[in-house]
Amino acid sequence: MSSPELIVEVKDSTLFLIINRPSKMNSITMEVLDAIHQELKRFENEHYVRSVVIRGSGNKAFSTGVDLSTMAEGATFYELHRARAALGGLFQYMWSYPKVIVAAVDGYALAGGFGLMAACDMVLATSRSKFGAPEINVGVWPFVITVPLLRYIAPRALFELMITGERIDANRALELGVINKVVSEEEFDGELFKVLATLNSKSGSITALGKSSFYKAMDMTSEQALSYLQSMLSIVTQTQDSKEGIMAFVEKRAASWNDN
Known part of the structure; x- marks a missing residue:
């Protein structure tokens, strides 16, 4: 359900979550964090939704992070602590989410917005977009967003x-590996829907199992990951969609997925 600060739409099997605070550069409040989490949960088991896009309203910013004005308005220590925990909790939930989440970035992705972007599975950005972790300039350190950013940026480059x-x-x-593709502003939406069409054409069950194993393996030693992924391969090949996909390949036809 849409709210003034988060627009929720479903188009062509994709759930769009649009942070709608353009006058505040789509900065994030506790309400926005809660709404993103709630809407993801609401559509988690809806099979007609096969992918998710998170983007910012307008063309100035994806998000510039936590709204600092809310931190200066007398919030209690507990309220601030809960907000930080909510951001980290959202990152973890996104990595366990069974559908691919794409960040569509047009404009600034800074601080917590940079972290939210990095927590998505794929990132498309316009050529005019800018990225960064400027927290040190206001006497803070980007503690929580370190985790998603370290998944994609080499430690030395990230520390810089x-x-x-x-x-x-x-x-x-793009060079650092934190985004997937740079597109001109004019071609951005067309390229985004092209990517979504590809994602939405895949098996939902294989996507969910593959994504889950991908992130779990990142946090394991090589020995642990190889053992775990070997087991996952055995599990996946017993699914109906895996059997259908292999048979379709042999018979030289398009696969018909049932997400089982």
Whole structure:
């Protein structure tokens, strides 16, 4: 259900969650965090939704992170602590989510917005987009977003971003591996829907099992990961969709998925 600060739409089998605070550069409040979490949960088991897009309203910002004005309005220690825990909890939930989550970035992705973007499974960005972790410039350190960013950016390069607070452009973000593709503003929506069409054409069950195992393996030793992934391969090949996919390949026809 849409709210003033989070627009919720379903188009062509994709759930769109649009942070709707353009006058505040789509900065994140506790209400926005809760709404994103709730809407993801509401559609988690809906098979007609096969992918998710998170984006910001307008063309100035994906999100510039936590709304600092709310931190200056007399929030209690507990309220601030809960907000930080909610951001980390959302990251973990996104990694366990059974559908692919795509960040569509047009404009600034900074601080917590940079972390939210990195917690998504894929990122498309316009060429005018800017990225960074500028918390040090206001006397804070980007503690919570370190985790999703370290999954994709080499530690030395990430530390430089955090200690300098400098912003980088889309091409540099692509070089660092934190985004997947840079697209011109004119071609952005067309490219986004092309990517979504590809994602939505895959088996929902194999997508869910594959995504889950991908993130779990990242947190294991090589020995643990190999053992775990071997077991997952045995499990996946017993699913109906795996059997259908292999048979379709042999018979040279398109597979018909039933998400089982």
